[in-house]
Amino acid sequence: MGGDIPNLAKGVLSLDAIYTHITDAVSIGLSGNPLGPAGNPLPPFLPQILTATISDQTSVMLLAKYTNGPLKLCAGYEWIQFAPPSNPQTAFNDLTGDFICIGCAAINNTNIINTAFDAHDKILQVFWTGAKYAVTDKLDVIGAYYHYDQNNFGAGPPCDSAAKATCSGTFDAVSFAVDWRFAAKFEAYAGFMFSQVNNGLANGYLKRNTIDPAVGLVFRF
Numbered sequence: 001m002g003g004d005i006p007n008l009a010k011g012v013l014s015l016d017a018i019y020t021h022i023t024d025a026v027s028i029g030l031s032g033n034p035l036g037p038a039g040n041p042l043p044p045f046l047p048q049i050l051t052a053t054i055s056d057q058t059s060v061m062l063l064a065k066y067t068n069g070p071l072k073l074c075a076g077y078e079w080i081q082f083a084p085p086s087n088p089q090t091a092f093n094d095l096t097g098d099f100i101c102i103g104c105a106a107i108n109n110t111n112i113i114n115t116a117f118d119a120h121d122k123i124l125q126v127f128w129t130g131a132k133y134a135v136t137d138k139l140d141v142i143g144a145y146y147h148y149d150q151n152n153f154g155a156g157p158p159c160d161s162a163a164k165a166t167c168s169g170t171f172d173a174v175s176f177a178v179d180w181r182f183a184a185k186f187e188a189y190a191g192f193m194f195s196q197v198n199n200g201l202a203n204g205y206l207k208r209n210t211i212d213p214a215v216g217l218v219f220r221f
Contacts, residue, residue, distance in 0.1 A: 011068030167200030
């Protein structure tokens, strides 16, 4: 639900709230490398295990946008809870038709995890804010900031390191872009994003900091 508040400091403020609950949601990903004959991980270029993690997911999202002439401001917050599934799964076909079954790493290199959040529910909090300013009717500049905050949801003592993906952790990112509509059907853009992961959210990363530049050209039919 949501609504607009007009004529606020000569602009318009839009507010929205969204509630979502999903039972037995499926998250597909690759788990750790299979072990070789000596019990050591195989090289990462060899096949990994396609793993489905099952959970009940509840989320609340709060959104705000303020528009005043060439200026547009936005901000948001989302709280997401991952809990044990209401109906644990043993086998199913995913959307692409692949058959996935629990404990089938040796059969077809798949597995199902129903217990990822048995010790503690995973709580992920996401914050973001951004601004867009129309320098001219053809040129926009855009900036944004994003932050994730993950709790410690694993078994055992609480941890705040990158040793486990279940440790508490954070993610931060800053982005900037320029968008230029230089012709009737053409649009060019350029920008970059700097991101950093810490502690549990850095598990599995080779580098914690990245800079991602991007340039592109759009043609509209």
